[in-house]
Amino acid sequence: MSTCQNVIAFLDDYVAETLPPASRESFDRHLAACESCVAYLATYRETIRLAKLTIEDIPPEVITAILTTLARNTPRT
Amino acid sequence: MNDAALVAGLRAGDTAAFETLLRLYSARLLRLARRFLDSEEDARDALQDAMLSVVRSIDSFESTSMLSTWLHRIVVNACLMKLRAKKRHPEIDIEEYLPRFLEDGHQVEPSQPWPESVETRIERDELRALVRASIQKLPETCRVVLHLRDIEELSTDETAEILDITPNAVKIRLHRARQALRTLLDEHMK
16 A cells, blocks of 8 residues: 555656556555645646756857857867 | 767867757757856856867767767766866755655645646746756755756666766656755745
């Protein structure tokens, strides 16, 4: 029988869908009866989604600076 | 241009190949450097150092490895060199941000759901800044794994190869990072 501690300990496998079927069924039974773990799972997934919000592009001047430094530091072909 | 052609061009000293390399990889490599280093200036310096290392050491690149993995490793090493020279920013004690349990396996503090759409409660830019700042509080070992796995979406095996740790260590650090980040964000979501 899964406890909250068991479920949270292996939540990464549950989210990645890599749990063995028997374990997954045990997790699902626990989640059907535990509002706290349902909330934890939802917020765990939301955390992963929010982390991706931090992606941003590289400012063009950074590329220019690297190319300039490279031109200065390496022999031309 | 595929990786093999890119590597051939770099080995021949072709600046067009290097420009292609920058166009393809620099954004994600700068994002990685930002995870290690406090300041934007340091991150850009590390990226620049790494790119010079790429040019100097391209002959040592073995085609059995993926080019992206090799590039990530060079950036990681450039960042670690910079970090050794600098005072590190404060990191949380991650143990304090992991869930705690009673003897019967229940959580000490039951979890609460977050609002349906956090972006409507908090402006997107403010939310992005909050998430970014929270990630930066994580211990470096966990922060970098979170970045490579969840943000850059690299595989467990590739992340392990970049950081020279076992795949199991990647899994453990990732789960701990996610749990701690969740706790940090939870404080702002209620």
